Amino acid sequence: MSQTALSLSSRYGGTPPAVTLPALPIFDTLLAHASVRHFLPDALPEQTLPTLLAAAQSAASSSNLQTWSVVAVQSQERRDRLSQLAGNQAHIRQAPLLLVWLADLSRTRRMGEQLQAPVAGTDYLDTFLMSAIDATLAAQNATLAAEALGLGTVYIGGMRNQPEAVAQELGLPPGVFAVFGLVVGHPDPAKPAAIKPRLPQSKVLHHEQYQTPTTLAEEVGDYDAHHRAFQASQGMPIKDWSQQVVERLHGPECLSGRHLLVESLHRMGFPLR
Amino acid sequence: MSQTALSLSSRYGGTPPAVTLPALPIFDTLLAHASVRHFLPDALPEQTLPTLLAAAQSAASSSNLQTWSVVAVQSQERRDRLSQLAGNQAHIRQAPLLLVWLADLSRTRRMGEQLQAPVAGTDYLDTFLMSAIDATLAAQNATLAAEALGLGTVYIGGMRNQPEAVAQELGLPPGVFAVFGLVVGHPDPAKPAAIKPRLPQSKVLHHEQYQTPTTLAEEVGDYDAHHRAFQASQGMPIKDWSQQVVERLHGPECLSGRHLLVESLHRMGFPLR
Numbered sequence: 001m002s003q004t005a006l007s008l009s010s011r012y013g014g015t016p017p018a019v020t021l022p023a024l025p026i027f028d029t030l031l032a033h034a035s036v037r038h039f040l041p042d043a044l045p046e047q048t049l050p051t052l053l054a055a056a057q058s059a060a061s062s063s064n065l066q067t068w069s070v071v072a073v074q075s076q077e078r079r080d081r082l083s084q085l086a087g088n089q090a091h092i093r094q095a096p097l098l099l100v101w102l103a104d105l106s107r108t109r110r111m112g113e114q115l116q117a118p119v120a121g122t123d124y125l126d127t128f129l130m131s132a133i134d135a136t137l138a139a140q141n142a143t144l145a146a147e148a149l150g151l152g153t154v155y156i157g158g159m160r161n162q163p164e165a166v167a168q169e170l171g172l173p174p175g176v177f178a179v180f181g182l183v184v185g186h187p188d189p190a191k192p193a194a195i196k197p198r199l200p201q202s203k204v205l206h207h208e209q210y211q212t213p214t215t216l217a218e219e220v221g222d223y224d225a226h227h228r229a230f231q232a233s234q235g236m237p238i239k240d241w242s243q244q245v246v247e248r249l250h251g252p253e254c255l256s257g258r259h260l261l262v263e264s265l266h267r268m269g270f271p272l273r
Numbered sequence: 274m275s276q277t278a279l280s281l282s283s284r285y286g287g288t289p290p291a292v293t294l295p296a297l298p299i300f301d302t303l304l305a306h307a308s309v310r311h312f313l314p315d316a317l318p319e320q321t322l323p324t325l326l327a328a329a330q331s332a333a334s335s336s337n338l339q340t341w342s343v344v345a346v347q348s349q350e351r352r353d354r355l356s357q358l359a360g361n362q363a364h365i366r367q368a369p370l371l372l373v374w375l376a377d378l379s380r381t382r383r384m385g386e387q388l389q390a391p392v393a394g395t396d397y398l399d400t401f402l403m404s405a406i407d408a409t410l411a412a413q414n415a416t417l418a419a420e421a422l423g424l425g426t427v428y429i430g431g432m433r434n435q436p437e438a439v440a441q442e443l444g445l446p447p448g449v450f451a452v453f454g455l456v457v458g459h460p461d462p463a464k465p466a467a468i469k470p471r472l473p474q475s476k477v478l479h480h481e482q483y484q485t486p487t488t489l490a491e492e493v494g495d496y497d498a499h500h501r502a503f504q505a506s507q508g509m510p511i512k513d514w515s516q517q518v519v520e521r522l523h524g525p526e527c528l529s530g531r532h533l534l535v536e537s538l539h540r541m542g543f544p545l546r
Contacts, residue, residue: 011331019323026299026421030328030414050292053478055303057471058284059413062430065518066472071479078481106485107492108522111515114489121522125538126433126531129405133430133452136406140332140413141303148299157335157406160399171482179406198330199339205326206344208351209444212379216387219380242384245338249381249394252546258399262546265398273525273535 007031013197013226029148031195036152036183038191039095044184048149052099052184055145056138067127068135069104071170071178072097078169085165086158086181087256095152095185100159100166101139103131106175106269122175125272128265135179146184152193156181161257163264174269194234197226216242280304286470286499302421304468309425309456311464312368317457321422325372325457328418329411340400341408342377344443344451345370351442358438359431359454360529368425368458373432373439374412376404379448379542395448398545401538408452419457425466429454434530436537447542467507470499489515 001009004027008016011031021027049072056070073079074097082100083092092098105122112119121127143153159166159181166178187193198204200221203213213219220242227241252259265272274282277300281289284304294300322345329343346352347370355373356365365371378395385392394400416426432439432454439451460466471477473494476486486492493515500514525532538545 007331008327011327017323017327019320019327021324021327022422024421025297026302026417027328029299030418031331033331033333035333047292049478050290050474051294053474054281054284054290054292054294055300057474057477058280058304058306058468060306060308060416060428061471062428063521064469064514065521066477069477069479069483071481071483073481075481102483108518110486110492111489112519112522114492115515115519117519118524119519119522120524121527121532124525124528124532124534126528126534127522129402129433129452129534130430132402132406133409136409137413137428140410141417143333144299144414144417145303148297149295155333155335155410157403160402170479171484173483173485176483179402196337198334201323201326201330204330204339204342205322206342206443208344208346208348210342210344210375210446210449211444212446213383216384219383219387241337242388245381246385246388246390246392248336248338249385249392249400251391251393252397254394255397255399259394259397259546261397261399261402273532 003028004031007195010195011198012200013230015222017201029144033147034193034195035154036187036193037091037154038188039091039152039185040188041094041096042186043096052142052145055141059137059141061134062130067104067108067131068138069102071100071102073100081169082166085162086156087161089156089158091154091183092156095183097184099182099184100170100178101135101180101182103128103135103177103179105131106173109175123271123273128270128272132179139182143182151184152187154183156183158256160261164268167268177265177268177270197230199223276301277304280468283468284471285473286503288495290474302417306420307466307468308427309460309466310364310427311461312364312425312458313461314367314369315459316369325415325418328414332410332414334407335403340377340381340404341411342375344373344375346373354442355439358435359429360434362429362431364427364456365429368456370457372455372457373443373451374408374453374455376401376408376450376452378404379446382448396544396546401543401545405452412455416455424457425460427456429456431529433534437541440541450538450541450543470503472496
């Protein structure tokens with residue numbers, strides 16, 4: 001069985017879709033993704049950062065507006081502080097590099113000032129969303145580049161727990177927002193990450209129109225069972241995925257501060273009209 | 274010169290960063306990205322869709338909540354109508370497949386009903402953003418998978434021009450939003466797409482803290498010139514990139530209807546608290 005086929009099997013918890021993936025190395029990389037949370041402290045080669053950035057900038061950009069930037073944080077002290085701001089995640093302190101991906105409308109606004117032209121289009125929710133989307137496309141390319149180099153990564157959504165404190169730590173001007181972090185480093189071989197199973201394809205893919213399930217079984221298929229088997233294999237506490245999801249989104253008290261995002265963004269120069 | 278090195282040179286308009294990209298096929302794919310807008314009408318192999326979806330579902334998902342779905346639109350009539358809704362883009366009608374990537378909080382809400390648990394966490398802007406980010410990570414993996422297979426793609430942000438009409442066309446329930454489309458097909462070899470140059474790395478990458486430029490030259494370096502040279506090489510109208518960006522974001526009248534996104538989302542089941 002090829003590496004890609006093994007990954008596909010893990011990805012769908014033993015009942016993979018009826019597809020033979022192409023024998024191209026990129027599918028090994030794509031399918032084998034797992035978030036790494038245990039890193040060696042070893043430094044990265046100097047070429048890593050420009051390599052990841054070249055991959056990132058090669059992603060599509062809406063109307064080529066390029067409304068994103070990235071901060072590479074290597075200082076131990078700054079990573080320690082950002083770790084605290086993001087729910088005290090140890091891997092941010094451990095790995096040598098934290099990339100913070102920025103929705104950056106300040107560049108456009110500065111160009112507007114310099115060219116003496118209004119850029120009120122930057123004040124709208126859609127433009128903020130576009131900017132976050134473009135930062136995400138870029139980040140995912142960087143992630144795949146890192147993984148292809150044998151490095152490990154994990155996204156840090158917790159970078160949005162305290163967005164104004166993060167902005168202060170990174171010296172972000174108004175109109176710049178840290179969408180998420182990406183930890184990059186050498187995975188600790190003693191604590192390998194496992195491929196997490198996902199919902200069956202039939203639950204995520206709709207043909208022509210959205211088909212709304214009416215029962216929990218229709219909603220998740222055998223995924224709760226696969227998810228429990230995965231948790232058991234990892235020595236994790238065992239809980240149905242469906243139960244875990246509803247608990248995680250129970251209410252604002254579960255959002256680690258992110259229920260205040262609108263007010264923060266308003267103060268950070270995003271009117272979100 | 275390797276294919277990857279050639280792509281790197283095109284990507285940075287003749288002054289690439291001082292980096293030798295790894296000789297791995299994935300870097301050929303990553304670096305060679307270009308949005309394709311001219312397609313052959315040829316059908317896709319049956320395996321394409323499950324292959325792209327396996328790549329997409331392998332991307333990271335915030336807390337494994339999997340708050341996205343995708344609609345595969347193949348019907349010519351529906352693609353014609355969606356093309357109209359997205360600014361009459363011909364390639365949506367031309368290529369055989371349009372994938373519409375959905376921020377999907379309705380699955381979580383239905384699970385909440387079935388498990389008789391509140392899921393008020395789905396009502397917040399951050400959760401909407403998380404959902405859009407996860408859909409984007411997934412879509413970018415699908416894009417790279419398609420490109421590795423020799424197919425062409427182009428993102429359709431215009432899917433947000435008239436979000437409620439798109440939702441009606443696709444039968445989306447409340448709590449589901451079409452973040453963007455992705456056209457997939459066989460590129461027309463008679464009209465090849467070119468690699469678009471991007472800003473110099475130094476303008477996008479910050480070390481430790483954000484460094485705010487104070488002049489237009491500091492802001493974009495030699496990029497306006499590279500961009501004009503690219504436009505000239507493509508027989509496109511020639512304009513400085515900086516000028517083009519500020520014109521594109523001049524005001525709400527330039528957003529093709531997207532300045533109304535907040536109101537639409539409120540009506541579509543996203544309170545965005």
